[in-house]
Amino acid sequence: MERVVLRGGRIIDPSQDMEGLYDIFIMGGRVASIKPAEEGSPVGEGWLEYDCKGLVVAPGFVDLHTHLREPGEEYKETIKTGTLAAAAGGFTTILCMANTTPPNDSEAVTRFIKKRAEEEGTVKVHPVGAITKGLEGKELTEMAELKEAGCVAVSDDGRPLMNTSLMRRALEYAGGLGLTVISHCEDIYLKEDGVMNEGFEATRLGLKGIPAQVESIMIARDIELCELTGSRLHIAHVSTRRGVELIRDAKRRGVNVTAEATPHHLLLTDRMVGYDTDFKMNPPLRTEEDVEALREALKDGTIDCVATDHAPHSSIEKDVEFDMAKDGVVGLETAFGVLMRLVHEGVLTLKELVRLLSTEPAKLMGLQAGSLSVGSPADVVVIDTEREWTVEPETFRSLSRNTPFKGWTLKGRVVRTFVDGRVVYEEE
Amino acid sequence: MRLKRKDILTIEELERDELEMIFSSAASFKEVSERDIKKVPTLRGRTIINLFYEPSTRTRTAFEIAGKRMSADVINISASASSVKKGETLMDTAKNLEAMKPDCIVIRHSSAGASHILAGLLSCSVINAGDGAHEHPTQALLDIFTIKERFGRVEGLKVLIVGDILHSRVARSNIWGLKKLGAEVTVCGPPTMIPPHIERLGCSVTYNIDHAIEDADVIIMLRIQLERQRATLFPSLREYARCWGLSAERLKRAKKDVLIMHPGPVNRGVELSPEVIDGPWSVILEQVTNGVAVRMALFYLLLGGVKED
Numbered sequence: 137m138e139r140v141v142l143r144g145g146r147i148i149d150p151s152q153d154m155e156g157l158y159d160i161f162i163m164g165g166r167v168a169s170i171k172p173a174e175e176g177s178p179v180g181e182g183w184l185e186y187d188c189k190g191l192v193v194a195p196g197f198v199d200l201h202t203h204l205r206e207p208g209e210e211y212k213e214t215i216k217t218g219t220l221a222a223a224a225g226g227f228t229t230i231l232c233m234a235n236t237t238p239p240n241d242s243e244a245v246t247r248f249i250k251k252r253a254e255e256e257g258t259v260k261v262h263p264v265g266a267i268t269k270g271l272e273g274k275e276l277t278e279m280a281e282l283k284e285a286g287c288v289a290v291s292d293d294g295r296p297l298m299n300t301s302l303m304r305r306a307l308e309y310a311g312g313l314g315l316t317v318i319s320h321c322e323d324i325y326l327k328e329d330g331v332m333n334e335g336f337e338a339t340r341l342g343l344k345g346i347p348a349q350v351e352s353i354m355i356a357r358d359i360e361l362c363e364l365t366g367s368r369l370h371i372a373h374v375s376t377r378r379g380v381e382l383i384r385d386a387k388r389r390g391v392n393v394t395a396e397a398t399p400h401h402l403l404l405t406d407r408m409v410g411y412d413t414d415f416k417m418n419p420p421l422r423t424e425e426d427v428e429a430l431r432e433a434l435k436d437g438t439i440d441c442v443a444t445d446h447a448p449h450s451s452i453e454k455d456v457e458f459d460m461a462k463d464g465v466v467g468l469e470t471a472f473g474v475l476m477r478l479v480h481e482g483v484l485t486l487k488e489l490v491r492l493l494s495t496e497p498a499k500l501m502g503l504q505a506g507s508l509s510v511g512s513p514a515d516v517v518v519i520d521t522e523r524e525w526t527v528e529p530e531t532f533r534s535l536s537r538n539t540p541f542k543g544w545t546l547k548g549r550v551v552r553t554f555v556d557g558r559v560v561y562e563e564e
Numbered sequence: 565m566r567l568k569r570k571d572i573l574t575i576e577e578l579e580r581d582e583l584e585m586i587f588s589s590a591a592s593f594k595e596v597s598e599r600d601i602k603k604v605p606t607l608r609g610r611t612i613i614n615l616f617y618e619p620s621t622r623t624r625t626a627f628e629i630a631g632k633r634m635s636a637d638v639i640n641i642s643a644s645a646s647s648v649k650k651g652e653t654l655m656d657t658a659k660n661l662e663a664m665k666p667d668c669i670v671i672r673h674s675s676a677g678a679s680h681i682l683a684g685l686l687s688c689s690v691i692n693a694g695d696g697a698h699e700h701p702t703q704a705l706l707d708i709f710t711i712k713e714r715f716g717r718v719e720g721l722k723v724l725i726v727g728d729i730l731h732s733r734v735a736r737s738n739i740w741g742l743k744k745l746g747a748e749v750t751v752c753g754p755p756t757m758i759p760p761h762i763e764r765l766g767c768s769v770t771y772n773i774d775h776a777i778e779d780a781d782v783i784i785m786l787r788i789q790l791e792r793q794r795a796t797l798f799p800s801l802r803e804y805a806r807c808w809g810l811s812a813e814r815l816k817r818a819k820k821d822v823l824i825m826h827p828g829p830v831n832r833g834v835e836l837s838p839e840v841i842d843g844p845w846s847v848i849l850e851q852v853t854n855g856v857a858v859r860m861a862l863f864y865l866l867l868g869g870v871k872e873d
């Protein structure tokens with residue numbers, strides 16, 4: 137049995153409210169014991185030792201929202217490259233959305249993804265199944281079978297269910313199976329062919345706007361349906377102040393709803409867009425006021441966790457006119473460094489950030505992840521909080537380069553990632 | 565004399581003294597068009613490509629004539645943005661055209677920001693001849709030049725812009741330019757056609773044309789796009805003409821010497837009634853004449869003389 141010890145690191149594990157200097161002993165891919173760090177004490181024969189002095193050791197990050205593009209668009213990303221990118225970003229567990237080609241609306245596709253992830257993947261991959269066949273918003277998928285095959289949630293992400301009755305049935309049916317519905321909240325009739333946040337910037341640039349209400353109207357609807365059905369609802373990539381307020385109010389009333397926000401919506405605004413298609417995503421970047429509201433919501437628990445919405449696109453989709461470019465940005469490899477800005481700015485503590493990236497998302501989806509407690513899988517991220525680095529898309533493990541953070545200098549970097557006690561990423 | 569920039573993409577980015585330079589240059593080039601032999605050798609040996617992704621008669625012809633009167637070689641390329649979707653990208657087209665070593669590319673495109681893409685990619689000059697609902701700088705230059713010619717100034721004039729402000733690149737460019745030169749600008753139209761926060765460009769907003777025309781020195785009427793999802797923006801052309809169209813009757817409320825402008829082509833009986841189009845207030849044809857002069861000025865100021873490094 138493989139024996140690994142991470143020595144002398146500052147452990148931050150919100151799942152057991154632990155923060156301090158400890159040695160972590162790993163046997164057979166699981167956390168065997170955690171002991172207060174004792175400098176120089178011998179560990180005995182046969183232990184593989186990693187010196188973590190001066191570094192932070194935390195449960196591996198969990199991303200509830202990635203697009204791996206395989207099957208179908210392997211020139212943008214594959215399960216292999218997407219999971220390499222995840223490992224480099226400190227993510228040890230990721231959920232991948234169903235909008236592949238073909239979409240993940242059947243047991244066969246789910247099993248294909250699981251198999252590929254086992255053969256070629258570096259981190260743990262949990263597929264999200266489609267809510268409707270072909271993501272067409274007409275007929276429910278065979279969710280029981282999807283669940284058996286390995287889906288942990290259902291979502292038609294990117295293709296909002298405009299049929300309110302069908303959304304109700306989806307919540308009821310999925311709820312009965314214990315599956316969470318992840319909702320991409322967007323009223324596509326109100327959106328029309330909008331391409332960026334509606335406001336002065338869109339007016340100045342002559343681009344068609346997407347009002348905040350495109351999101352908040354659907355959040356309001358889905359909260360109402362969540363209350364009607366009592367099922368579990370998770371709101372993807374919240375971007376607006378009104379969205380936050382609706383969720384806050386629903387939680388106060390005890391509605392079974394949770395929510396996520398992305399690093400880009402927490403750091404960027406519509407004033408940065410210009411005509412740069414690396415700033416085009418869905419939902420679009422909003423205003424300073426919205427960013428403030430999202431940050432507030434992270435602190436008070438209205439937003440439960442951070443998710444990347446990692447959405448790789450190649451130059452074919454992005455080196456075009458702004459209104460013709462596809463939505464989406466990559467995020468796995470920059471998420472932690474970017475979010476450290478919030479720690480440096482005093483918005484969050486490092487422990488809160490770890491909770492938002494590991495403990496909470498794992499808990500929301502009922503995953504065996506996000507904790508370093510004894511017996512847990514040894515999925516671990518080692519962080520150098522002092523390390524400064526510059527975002528250079530050419531060095532990404534992801535096949536795609538569409539990041540709005542290109543050229544940013546960040547402080548705080550993942551230096552080593554473990555999955556089941558084995559190193560899957562090491563900074564060169 | 566030369567502009568210290570490679571491209572003309574927006575009025576937003578032009579300084580007041582650059583605008584003045586363009587106008588004084590246009591005044592001297594206007595004289596060329598009045599001669600018997602309407603040609604000067606200024607741009608001999610220069611190549612200008614008109615790359616039009618949207619149909620246009622007036623603008624394209626004005627650029628072509630402007631180039632030819634200055635002895636440049638002018639090539640017209642019509643492409644359609646929709647067919648381009650399947651074929652060559654804008655980037656590839658641009659690079660291929662540049663390989664033929666033109667001195668200037670004039671681009672009209674249905675996507676906002678298209679001219680920026682080109683300008684960032686190419687070392688030759690790029691002139692924006694209209695990009696989506698963003699800007700149409702040469703139209704604003706010719707509009708303001710026409711106003712200046714009539715009034716001898718722009719400062720302090722009250723200019724009313726009426727119509728589909730939401731989709732209008734002409735409105736945006738004119739607001740920027742007129743504000744930079746000290747005019748007071750009001751935009752007017754149905755609320756569905758007024759883009760959010762437009763007042764942050766420095767203009768005021770009204771929905772009532774009858775009040776707005778009373779103290780206007782200039783009224784710029786915008787073309788209504790008959791094709792464009794009209795149903796959700798206003799109920800009928802009849803009602804549009806009734807509420808926001810200019811008739812001789814409505815003009816009785818306006819100043820006697822008010823100037824009526826329109827970037828063309830006019831929908832007769834919608835934005836303007838025939839007697840207004842053909843009446844004494846209208847300077848629509850002068851705008852067209854000045855369109856050539858202004859574009860000659862731009863070619864001269866971008867391409868003329870010896871290239872500096």
Ligand SMILES: [Zn+2]
Binds near residue numbers: 372373418419
């Ligand atoms: Zn989505």
